[in-house]
Amino acid sequence: xxxxxxxxxxxxxxxxxxxxxxxxxxxxxxxxxxxxxxxxxxxxxxxxxxxxxxxxxxxxxxxxxxxxxxxxxxxxxxxxxxxxxxxxxxxxxxxxxxxxxxxxxxxxxx
Amino acid sequence: xxxxxxxxxxxxxxxxxxxxxxxxxxxxxxxxxxxxxxxxxxxxxxxxxxxxxxxxxxxxxxxxxxxxxxxxxxxxxxxxxxxxxxxxxxxxxxxxxxxxxxxxxxxxxxxxxx
Numbered sequence: 001x002x003x004x005x006x007x008x009x010x011x012x013x014x015x016x017x018x019x020x021x022x023x024x025x026x027x028x029x030x031x032x033x034x035x036x037x038x039x040x041x042x043x044x045x046x047x048x049x050x051x052x053x054x055x056x057x058x059x060x061x062x063x064x065x066x067x068x069x070x071x072x073x074x075x076x077x078x079x080x081x082x083x084x085x086x087x088x089x090x091x092x093x094x095x096x097x098x099x100x101x102x103x104x105x106x107x108x109x110x
Numbered sequence: 111x112x113x114x115x116x117x118x119x120x121x122x123x124x125x126x127x128x129x130x131x132x133x134x135x136x137x138x139x140x141x142x143x144x145x146x147x148x149x150x151x152x153x154x155x156x157x158x159x160x161x162x163x164x165x166x167x168x169x170x171x172x173x174x175x176x177x178x179x180x181x182x183x184x185x186x187x188x189x190x191x192x193x194x195x196x197x198x199x200x201x202x203x204x205x206x207x208x209x210x211x212x213x214x215x216x217x218x219x220x221x222x223x224x
Contacts, residue, residue: 003152033212042114042200042215043153088152096160097168098139098151098213 002027003053003099004072004089006076012107019076021104023089030064033090043088046074079108111136113207116201117131122222123191131219133201134176141204142184145211146197153200159184191223192197 004023013019023032031050035043049056049072050067056063062075076083086103117132135142140161145153145168155168157176165176173195175187184203187194198220202213 034215040218042217043202043213045212045214048212095145096158096166097155098153099169100145100151102150 002029002091002093004032004091004101006089006101006104008100008104010105010107012109013079015079015081015108017027017079017108019079019083019106019108020075021087022093023072023074023091023101023105025072025089025091026098027070029067029091030091030094032063033098034061034063034072034074035088035090035100037086037110039085043100046087059069070095074108079106079110081108112212113137114201116199116216116219118219119217122224123188124224127149127191127194128187128189129191129221130188131201132183133185133212133216134183135201135203137205137214138181138184138202139203139205139214140181142178143156143204144174144184144186144203145200146195146203147200148197148217156186156199161182168199171201172190182205188221190220193223195221196223 007022033048034046088100088103090098114135143158146155156167159178201216204211204213
């Protein structure tokens with residue numbers, strides 16, 4: 001399995017602004033997943049994008065994938081205080097082993 | 111549906127003691143996982159079970175054993191706890207029979223080893 005590296009490590013924005021976080025990985029993937037973790041809780045799956053997809057939307061979330069650059073980005077539009085959480089990417093290469101990076105800690109200030 | 115449940119929620123052990131962390135899922139998922147998360151770190155996979163009857167080591171298996179009791183239940187055992195095993199432990203499951211599926215996580219067990 002391979003680990004995704006999220007960037008930035010921390011991000012602080014005002015409510016209503018957009019938040020963008022990035023993920024880089026090293027080898028070929030089959031899909032890439034994004035998860036959210038609220039403080040002290042288990043991870044919650046947000047979205048999965050397959051390697052043959054370039055963009056995917058789910059509500060206020062927009063994920064892009066650039067396999068040539070081995071990178072993905074997660075955009076949260078019109079952020080809310082409830083979006084405050086850590087966000088993790090997990091590149092998948094066909095193994096059952098997903099490896100999570102250290103995440104991006106997002107703080108949305110009301 | 112309860113999803114993925116874990117017991118206990120909190121546990122304090124002394125060095126050398128043993129304990130078993132329990133995990134159960136009611137989503138009829140084939141695959142189950144155990145992770146640990148240390149402060150400021152991502153999750154690291156300890157063991158996983160791709161399907162009932164199989165278990166495999168993950169990234170950090172030393173000091174742990176697992177049992178896939180049936181399709182619903184996957185337990186993690188610490189035979190002789192060490193302070194380095196102080197962590198938050200998460201169980202997860204996924205369905206579909208392939209690795210390309212989202213994982214559903216339990217609420218975690220906070221373990222402190224003194």
